Amino acid sequence: MTLIRFxxxxxxxxxxxxxxxxxxxxSGAAGGMAAHxxxxxGMKVLLLExxxxxxxxxELRSMEWPYDHPxxxxxxxxxxxxxxxxxxxxxxxxxxxxxxxxxxxxxGGWGGSDYVKNILVDEKDHPYTGTKYAxxxxxxxxxxxxxxxxxxxxxxxxxFKGKTHDGYGEDWPICYADIEPYYDKVDLYLGxxxxxxxxxxxxxxxxxxxxxxxxxEVKLRKSLATMNRTVTPYRAGVTTDGVKNKYxxxxxxxxxxxxxxxxxxxxxxxxxxxxxxxxxxxxxxxTLRTNSTAHEVLVDPNTGKARGVSFVxxxxxRTYEAKAKVVIVAASTLESARLLxxxxxxxxxxxxxxxxxHVGHNFCEHVMGPGVTGLxxxxxxxxxxxxxGKPGGFYVPRFRNLQDKQPGFIRGYGFxxxxxxxxxxxxxxDTPGFGGQFKKSVRExxxxxxxxxxxxxxxxxxxxxxxLDPEVKDAWGIPSLRFHYEFSDNEKKMCxxxxxxxxxxFEAAGVEVVGVDKNILTEGWSIHELGTARMGNDPxxxxxxxxxxxxxxxxxxxxxxxxxVSASCQNPTWTIMALAxxxxxxxxxEFKRGNL
Amino acid sequence: MKISRRTMIQATAAGVAGAAALPLVKLPVALPKPKxxxxxxxxxxxxxxxxxxxxxxxxxxxxxxxxxxxxxxRLAESFEPEQPQRWRAGIKAVEALSRxxxxxxxxxxxxxxxxxLLTRIAAAESDPKSDAEKFFKEIxxxxxxxxxxxxxxxxxxxxxxGNVIQPGEYAGYDAT
Numbered sequence: 001m002t003l004i005r006f007x008x009x010x011x012x013x014x015x016x017x018x019x020x021x022x023x024x025x026x027s028g029a030a031g032g033m034a035a036h037x038x039x040x041x042g043m044k045v046l047l048l049e050x051x052x053x054x055x056x057x058x059e060l061r062s063m064e065w066p067y068d069h070p071x072x073x074x075x076x077x078x079x080x081x082x083x084x085x086x087x088x089x090x091x092x093x094x095x096x097x098x099x100x101x102x103x104x105x106x107x108g109g110w111g112g113s114d115y116v117k118n119i120l121v122d123e124k125d126h127p128y129t130g131t132k133y134a135x136x137x138x139x140x141x142x143x144x145x146x147x148x149x150x151x152x153x154x155x156x157x158x159x160f161k162g163k164t165h166d167g168y169g170e171d172w173p174i175c176y177a178d179i180e181p182y183y184d185k186v187d188l189y190l191g192x193x194x195x196x197x198x199x200x201x202x203x204x205x206x207x208x209x210x211x212x213x214x215x216x217e218v219k220l221r222k223s224l225a226t227m228n229r230t231v232t233p234y235r236a237g238v239t240t241d242g243v244k245n246k247y248x249x250x251x252x253x254x255x256x257x258x259x260x261x262x263x264x265x266x267x268x269x270x271x272x273x274x275x276x277x278x279x280x281x282x283x284x285x286x287t288l289r290t291n292s293t294a295h296e297v298l299v300d301p302n303t304g305k306a307r308g309v310s311f312v313x314x315x316x317x318r319t320y321e322a323k324a325k326v327v328i329v330a331a332s333t334l335e336s337a338r339l340l341x342x343x344x345x346x347x348x349x350x351x352x353x354x355x356x357x358h359v360g361h362n363f364c365e366h367v368m369g370p371g372v373t374g375l376x377x378x379x380x381x382x383x384x385x386x387x388x389g390k391p392g393g394f395y396v397p398r399f400r401n402l403q404d405k406q407p408g409f410i411r412g413y414g415f416x417x418x419x420x421x422x423x424x425x426x427x428x429x430d431t432p433g434f435g436g437q438f439k440k441s442v443r444e445x446x447x448x449x450x451x452x453x454x455x456x457x458x459x460x461x462x463x464x465x466x467x468l469d470p471e472v473k474d475a476w477g478i479p480s481l482r483f484h485y486e487f488s489d490n491e492k493k494m495c496x497x498x499x500x501x502x503x504x505x506f507e508a509a510g511v512e513v514v515g516v517d518k519n520i521l522t523e524g525w526s527i528h529e530l531g532t533a534r535m536g537n538d539p540x541x542x543x544x545x546x547x548x549x550x551x552x553x554x555x556x557x558x559x560x561x562x563x564x565v566s567a568s569c570q571n572p573t574w575t576i577m578a579l580a581x582x583x584x585x586x587x588x589x590e591f592k593r594g595n596l
Numbered sequence: 597m598k599i600s601r602r603t604m605i606q607a608t609a610a611g612v613a614g615a616a617a618l619p620l621v622k623l624p625v626a627l628p629k630p631k632x633x634x635x636x637x638x639x640x641x642x643x644x645x646x647x648x649x650x651x652x653x654x655x656x657x658x659x660x661x662x663x664x665x666x667x668x669x670r671l672a673e674s675f676e677p678e679q680p681q682r683w684r685a686g687i688k689a690v691e692a693l694s695r696x697x698x699x700x701x702x703x704x705x706x707x708x709x710x711x712x713l714l715t716r717i718a719a720a721e722s723d724p725k726s727d728a729e730k731f732f733k734e735i736x737x738x739x740x741x742x743x744x745x746x747x748x749x750x751x752x753x754x755x756x757x758g759n760v761i762q763p764g765e766y767a768g769y770d771a772t
Binding site for chain 1: 657673741755756757770
């Protein structure tokens with residue numbers, strides 16, 4: 001791209017004349033972790049975030065009662081969250097011709113859309129094209145960690161060595177023993193709540209106080225134990241005993257955690273700004289520039305190495321250049337792929353770091369939708385208890401294709417679930433009739449339901465990929481991503497099994513099944529996209545080495561979920577941070593030795 | 597019992613069950629007026645919402661919780677024209693059904709007649725066909741949303757324990 005370069009705007013007060021040791025693109029879990037590790041190693045780091053820096057506490061208003069909000073949490077007129085049907089019957093871009101003033105991904109429609117209207121991107125400004133995909137993007141300091149679901153799980157060698165186990169795909173270039181010390185570091189630095197289960201396929205963390213289970217969950221736990229399956233309290237990236245961090249408090253279990261889309265005003269729940277970025281700024285080594293959308297990794301024409309990043313100020317639409325000795329891309333799986341593909345030069349004609357042609361490919365995630373809802377009869381009429389005073393309900397770890405071999409599909413899935421009373425009795429929607437009987441029934445049943453939904457591994461396949469749209473651009477003139485992505489037969493068979501297995505488990509526990517959902521949600525729904533710049537030992541079939549370092553450009557690192565070789569069925573955030581910690585430690589060592 | 601619209605709004609403003617008995621003259625603040633519904637429409641929505649979630653021994657009902665006024669506020673500012681149109685058409689359909697069944701408007705009918713009508717349109721709840729049946733689903737959904745997010749719904753009826761500082765004891769059981 002030919003662009004006119006400007007100096008940094010005064011109000012940002014960021015010196016762009018100096019060459020930083022490292023520039024980090026993106027401030028979510030991965031970018032925040034990179035900033036933390038590198039600044040603690042004494043490196044001078046510039047952190048670029050495409051979104052705003054907003055006061056997340058006043059945005060999320062965690063303790064606001066619904067009745068103190070004029071629309072009980074709903075967004076003002078003219079705001080619209082894309083619905084499931086819209087995602088499926090229409091094709092991207094979803095918002096271009098919409099009559100609404102602002103259009104958001106589906107996340108804007110749950111948990112109180114007024115609280116996320118400044119967090120999610122407006123789809124009108126951020127179009128994408130191609131196959132249907134529910135792409136959820138949060139552009140602000142901290143990215144999606146401001147609204148994440150907080151389930152913090154480790155991967156195991158069933159994941160890292162999946163090919164060895166079942167022959168499909170590629171093994172990761174690391175094994176569990178390589179990453180275990182870094183999982184431990186993440187646990188200790190950020191805090192994690194959970195209960196030890198000693199499962200080989202879901203390694204335990206260094207847990208703080210676990211959350212309690214409801215009576216319904218205990219019933220299910222006891223029953224599943226006889227099937228050699230587990231119900232464990234939600235493993236949450238939430239500090240329940242506290243951590244050494246002045247920006248964060250421990251969890252007091254105040255409740256209504258499910259009402260907000262993940263946000264926590266006391267920051268007991270991990271978010272990148274308070275957990276990683278503010279402490280990194282306190283070292284004096286971190287410079288932050290928000291509203292800075294990177295659109296090209298700049299290349300030294302002589303060496304072919306990265307020399308910095310070109311970015312657009314999202315407010316004044318001007319383009320600037322940040323100079324750095326090392327470039328670290330952490331813009332999220334899909335945005336990182338987009339940035340690499342955008343960075344075309346004479347040395348890197350297919351995009352920087354893309355001599356393998358694998359950038360954008362092997363795109364994978366979690367498939368979800370199938371689930372089960374049940375009624376626990378002995379909980380009907382129980383007095384109300386504070387059951388949502390915790391970050392989540394329960395988790396059922398994977399049990400398929402570990403020792404057994406399923407006929408219809410490979411890999412596995414886990415269930416996330418919840419039960420008991422909450423601030424809003426959702427069962428009212430399905431309670432028939434009206435009048436005194438209706439009202440009494442809602443009250444008596446409010447705490448008696450239990451439900452869970454599956455999260456399954458989507459196989460990494462080369463044919464599932466993103467590239468740049470040749471015509472469509474975003475509001476800043478940057479070419480949009482184009483999706484070529486769909487679930488395969490393996491995911492569909494797995495989803496059939498999810499619904500059946502969920503029903504069987506509830507029935508075995510004596511829970512009356514009142515609903516079985518078999519529908520698969522639109523691609524993207526899990527917000528766990530991964531794999532578009534995978535690691536590997538072979539530069540011909542992978543983009544990064546085991547330290548998330550580009551095979552082609554040694555001072556270029558991609559430290560987010562795009563580096564993952566397979567999706568596993570375990571939620572990725574904790575692994576993203578553990579990997580980034582490991583890679584950035586290696587990076588700092590190499591930097592000090594002058595090897596980058 | 598027949599309640600006039602004014603008395604009913606007063607009850608809403610006072611925010612307590614039984615406030616309908618208060619004399620009008622003592623009301624200190626100006627009464628909010630519906631922005632979207634006509635007075636007759638508002639009376640119907642208010643009455644029907646209170647039939648869906650009435651006052652019982654546990655808590656006051658939809659009327660005291662200001663459900664109709666909340667729905668009115670949302671419809672008045674609706675960006676999409678379809679939703680307000682649907683409500684208006686639904687109310688018309690209910691009135692037409694009321695005249696067909698009882699020869700008078702919904703509000704002119706006796707409480708027993710209103711229950712008969714509501715029972716009829718609620719019967720097809722799982723698969724509503726007529727406009728009046730569809731309206732039942734609409735108003736029931738609106739009532740549920742508004743009531744269980746109101747002070748009365750959250751505190752008096754559901755007796756929700758959270759969203760306040762907790763003393764450090766947690767409900768539930770350890771995983772053992």
